[in-house]
Amino acid sequence: MLKEALIDKLDYEELANCMRCGFCQPACPTFRETGYEAASPRGRIALMKAVADGVMEPDQDFVDQMNLCLGCRACEPVCPAGVPYGQLIEQTREAIEQVQEHPPWVKAVRKIAFTHLFPRQDRLYRLGSLLHLYQRSGLQKVVQKLGVLRVLPKQLREMEAIMPEATGKGVSEYLGARVIPAVGERKRRVGMFHGCIMDVLFNETNLNTVRLLAEAGCEVVIAEGQVCCGALHAHSGEREAAKDLARKNIAAFREADVDVIVSNAGGCGALLQEYDHLLAHDPDWEEDAKWFSSRVKDISEVLAELVEPDSWGALPGPVRVTYQSSCHLRNGMKVTKEPVSLLQSIPGATYVPLREGDRCCGSAGIYNLVQPEMAGNLLDEKMGHVAATQADILVTSNPGCLLQMKAGIKRAGLEDRMEAVHLVDLLARVRTKTGTASVERRGSS
Numbered sequence: 251m252l253k254e255a256l257i258d259k260l261d262y263e264e265l266a267n268c269m270r271c272g273f274c275q276p277a278c279p280t281f282r283e284t285g286y287e288a289a290s291p292r293g294r295i296a297l298m299k300a301v302a303d304g305v306m307e308p309d310q311d312f313v314d315q316m317n318l319c320l321g322c323r324a325c326e327p328v329c330p331a332g333v334p335y336g337q338l339i340e341q342t343r344e345a346i347e348q349v350q351e352h353p354p355w356v357k358a359v360r361k362i363a364f365t366h367l368f369p370r371q372d373r374l375y376r377l378g379s380l381l382h383l384y385q386r387s388g389l390q391k392v393v394q395k396l397g398v399l400r401v402l403p404k405q406l407r408e409m410e411a412i413m414p415e416a417t418g419k420g421v422s423e424y425l426g427a428r429v430i431p432a433v434g435e436r437k438r439r440v441g442m443f444h445g446c447i448m449d450v451l452f453n454e455t456n457l458n459t460v461r462l463l464a465e466a467g468c469e470v471v472i473a474e475g476q477v478c479c480g481a482l483h484a485h486s487g488e489r490e491a492a493k494d495l496a497r498k499n500i501a502a503f504r505e506a507d508v509d510v511i512v513s514n515a516g517g518c519g520a521l522l523q524e525y526d527h528l529l530a531h532d533p534d535w536e537e538d539a540k541w542f543s544s545r546v547k548d549i550s551e552v553l554a555e556l557v558e559p560d561s562w563g564a565l566p567g568p569v570r571v572t573y574q575s576s577c578h579l580r581n582g583m584k585v586t587k588e589p590v591s592l593l594q595s596i597p598g599a600t601y602v603p604l605r606e607g608d609r610c611c612g613s614a615g616i617y618n619l620v621q622p623e624m625a626g627n628l629l630d631e632k633m634g635h636v637a638a639t640q641a642d643i644l645v646t647s648n649p650g651c652l653l654q655m656k657a658g659i660k661r662a663g664l665e666d667r668m669e670a671v672h673l674v675d676l677l678a679r680v681r682t683k684t685g686t687a688s689v690e691r692r693g694s695s
Contacts (some may be wrong), residue, residue, distance in 0.1 A: 253306045255345035256301050256391050264338060265299045267331045268292065274325035274335075279610045279628055280318055288315050291325035291335050295313065298342055313350070316342050318624065320617055322610040323581035336582070337527065340398075340484050347487030361618035364488050368446055368478045369495060371420070371587075375407025378450035379418030386415075405622045412656040414453065418469045420449045421456040422472040430460055430470040437467035437556060441508035441545075443499075445518050446478040459514045459549055465681065466556040475502035476637050479518040481578075484528070485615050496525045497535055500542045511542065514674050516648040518584025522546045549674055550581060550588040550647065559595035563680040571676075572641040574632070574655060575608045576648035589647055589673055596680050599643075605635040613654035631653060633662040644670045 274291040275281050281290035300306040323336040400408050421444050422428050463470050480492030514517030526543040529535045579585050594601045611632050612625035655670035
């Protein structure tokens, strides 16, 4: 029964900490879109507590409201009681998945994705090789021209059209090494978390991450044995699988003996930084999880600390640049100033603030695929604000956000006047003045 599963999973003390002040409501995208109390963090917590208190039985409406949540955690920074809403919604979704009966095709898709694909980097690389062949052979253009993809939902067609070039090799294979020396004096020994999807669809971003870190004086270690961070699992109710992945990553980076663990994806970094909470009740891993979480930083934090602002090269300007903040980077990792300060330090770039740049773009992991209507509404509003900046470059710091922004630019007809770029890739264009001894590929795709 769902009620019993919820009572077992939910942290009742945190539920009771909600003061029902309503400060979370203006920050919540789904509440702003619908105006429904139940679609706000306060409303969802009230529903959770009502179930835990035996006041109500959880029905399909309850499940639908929990699934409508983006998990953006914009409610957390404005909550005066510090309620960890992100953890509560994950606990609730875990309980739902424990008892929910999915149609056979949904079960099959979840099994493939969460058990057989994302946890297995070797299989993701094989999938990347197939996608690379699809893109490079000309088959993709033929498929698009013939309209074969019309059988797919609109959101999947949009994502296929803007999908980056895939690869079947990881960043360490391209570089031919797992330890990349610092350029000049070594300031840090840094472990790079390469991610699962990042290393297949955003491999160039990973390569640029290594280059920028090395040029900033970091010895970069690409720890062997690292796997998917588990964020998609945790957000989708598969918390036990997320814990298994966390243990593997902790062991890999413990073995690497690094000072800092660097992420270039806000969604990954937020969960990596919360491994101590994820494994808080596991006595065998609790201390190691604390060690791991205390070392996780976003790439922007490390670069802002180690690179002098006047060290960056110039963009061929003048260029107008704006920034869409990643929800989990901002609300989870609490990183807000560093990406903007880095952009403002680039000669030739004029930074233009984005109205409501801190509001979710609708990507939210796989939210844009499973909740396309709400995600589309959020994206359309976002692109109105983006267009108003008249920016040449739209920057973000998370792969899901980047794909959503690329789709939004295409959807809004802005392809001729604007591009979406990961922060790391933009910084790689203006390499620091110490970047003469560069880190280059040793492999081919």
